[in-house]
Amino acid sequence: MLLTIRGLTKIYPTREGPLAVLRGVDLDLDRGESLALVGESGSGKSTLLHLAAGLDAADGGTIILDGADLADMTDSQRAALRRDKVGLIFQQFNLIPSLTAGANIAMQARLAGRNAPDWNDYLARAMGLADLLDRYPEELSGGQQQRVAIARALAARPALVLADEPTGNLDEANADAVLTLMLDLVAEAGAGLLLVTHSPRQAARLGRQVRLVMGRVQT
């Protein structure tokens, strides 16, 4: 199993007292599988994604990613895991503004020491970015920036792609096109995909759906 989550809990302190965002979530995802995580705002979808990526520490439960327990890892080890095995796609793109689109695409692959220019070119062509590689993020539209972010996540051929509402800022037509590309490329790379979305239509296009309600998986 690529990703195994058991009894995951996360509590945030608030003015009104501790707020449990995740209350014992169990989840499994294997390579080549795609899973849509759906739910209302505040249901804990993004938190689950961040914990799976090792961006934050859980308050309880376990996350086993490719055989490694994230709870046992130091900051440096979690960073290395992200670098080598995880591709992250954020709703707000999070491109590096001082680098061109081409440099942004190659970024994670270079960090992981797996930069393959041919694969990057292929991704860029597939995403319709071939003519935009010298442009800086501020010179790209929102859809173009999101495609750069997806290409960046896939350039290092990660085992797991975690996408947090990757098409949330796009219109319907663009969102559909981007999702199609992403699913094709994830399948081609043989990665697992965990995608957070509000859109039932988009969720329906993935292999499985899991609904989070009040921090729990609705069965």
Added chain:
Amino acid sequence: MIAVVMGTLMSHWRKRPLQLVLLLLGLSLATALWSGVQAINAEARAAYADAAGLLARDRLDRLVGENEAPIAPARFAELRRAGWAVSPVVEGYHAPSGLSLVGIDPLTMPAGATPVGQDDGPGIAAVLAPEGLLIVNPQTADRLKDAELPPLFAVEGLPPMTAIGDIGLVQRLLDQPGLISHLVIDPDAPPGLMALAELAPELDRVSPEGDGDLARLTDSFHLNLTAFGALAFVVGLFIAHAVIGLVFEQRRATLRTLRALGVSMRVMVGMLLVELGLLALVAGIGGVALGYLVAAALLPDVAGSLRGLYGAEVSGTLSLRPGWVLAALGLTLAGTLAAAGIALWQSATMPVLAPAMPRAWARTSAKKLAWQGATGGLLLLLAGVLSLLDVGLVAAFALLASLLVGAALILPLAMSAIVTRFARQKGGPVRQWFWADTAQQVPGLSLALMALLLALVSNIGVGTMVASFRQTFTGWLDQRLASELYLNTRSSAETAAILDWVTPRVDAVLPIWSVSGTLNGLPGEVFGVADHATYRDNWPLLDAVPDVWDRVASGEVALVNEQLARRTDLAVGDQVALPGGSLPVGGIYSDYGNPKPQVLVGLALFDSRFPDVPHLRYGLRIAPEKAAALGQEITARYDLPAGSVIGQADIKAYSLDVFESTFAVTDALNILTLGVATVALFASLLTLAEMRLPQLAPLWALGLTRRRLAGIELVRIVVLAALVLILAIPLGLALAWALVARLNVAAFGWQLPMGLFPGDWLWLAVTALPAAALAALWPALRLARMPPAALLRMFANERG
């Protein structure tokens, strides 16, 4: 991975080269002014060390005549015959070349005390050769290469304008055959010799002091320079802090993304430190170069001041010392880390999921402002307490520091309060928005405004002190230099001949006889003064008993200078200890520019106590229009060397030159500090301009043209600068008072009356406000010419 992370961090600077330029400029300027001052200090201290090391004065005992009287050659011979390994030395000033000559006997001088016979020095034979040889430092050799002198031999490590030669040669050059100024005692004297006190009771054995006299005397002067350098350094760091703070804030999203992509915090912080180190190195090299230029430009004035105030010879040319370069680079690194400390700490402790807050840098919470203001208030209170105490140099500097830092810290709170008050006033919508928006801008601009305040306060403070000093000093010179001519002779015989001729031709001859001695435990000088209206009418007494001049003339009382009175806590009526017995203090007089204690006694008393002092100096009273001709006639008739007869106007001009060159340095540092503050303002405005667009775009959409918005931005900065200037005036006057009444007294031993010079404030306004407008001009022009698309982007949902 490291290369990728470093490349990504550096890509920020490629995209924003102006930020890089401003950061490097801020750090370079900070380093330049500080290290420039340190270079000057190092040069001067090296000169003092050379002076202290001349003839190994810092380690060999000397025998000197009472009251510095010459030593008879016969006495020298007796001491040698008695087995004492003493060596004769003659010292004197050679007017034609301007050299201080030191004559030695190379055969008897203790080993290693002079360059003679050493690896880099001349051989004994060359020194004793018939044509002789003068040993000077390379700069002096170069300066005097065309002078009519014996051959010069250049050796490092000698003071500037000082020459060592064989004693016979120097006696000839000084026209003083047989003169011995003092004897150097070889420390390897054989045991069992008859005591020196018995052999030569009229000679005093003087042991070397641990620290050079000049070094101690000039400490306060260098401390003042250092304080200015430190102020400029702090102002420069404001620029660096402002830019670094913004850059870290702008890169927060990038840092977060890098972390999300798998860069560990340790690698990230390490790379940030390496980046800062590289920036510091580049800025440091620039700062060292600039500092060298600053020091080279200021050194001639400093050398002039030190020569005039303390008689310290410091070369006017600067050497590049490796220690200074390394210290400057180290300082830049420390300054960079200090400027980046908070931003670096925030980045190091930033959770990877922290949201990017590009405006956070510009916002300072009300709580933080209040804390900062409270700290500033406490420091001002401390300054108030310190101002009531009169406890020395350290307390005086603590007063200055707490005043300046306190004022800077409280400024944002004060500015916010003032601007918010304006914002509450009724007016048109644009005016209302202007003040409300200005209130919002104050926190973001606070660092730059603090830098501007520091520069303005120091300008007003130092300017007021200098102007007060100039006003007082000029009047004081008129009082003190009452004689129209001043005569210096070479011997008592020459004196007698000249006085015979000159007395019938002048209104009065006023002896100026002096002797060095211990005054109330401090080394100083005793002067004998004639009973004459010149003194009665002109001498600048600060306090005195009734009929003071009658009582001075009768030898009942002495007059002490302000320096001696302050240092030994003397008041009129107290006893002052003098060579030959103490006297009551009959009066205290101001003695600006003289670092040494001084006492005046009646001429008769002086003559009775110090009968052996040569009578070589006189003041001559004559109608001013006849003075120049008489001076020339005396010089020609008695074939006196140049400078033997000096006119009052020449001395005044010289004294004012010393004064002007002293304050030329502080003036220059003042102007440079104001320049640095302007750059700080420019840096902040430029970086804020980008963040201001979301606030300005709605105004543009509502109908204000870009040109008008740009104009408003320009006016805003001038208004803020004007407010800072208004606040700076009382603070500057407080600083001036602290300088005049506390620092000056602690450092130099005299106090002067403080004046107010509103014309100078007006001039500062005329300089500073356009400078502030200039700093705001480019950001305003960029706004005025901004394409509408750039403003429209502010309304788009996605701004990347």
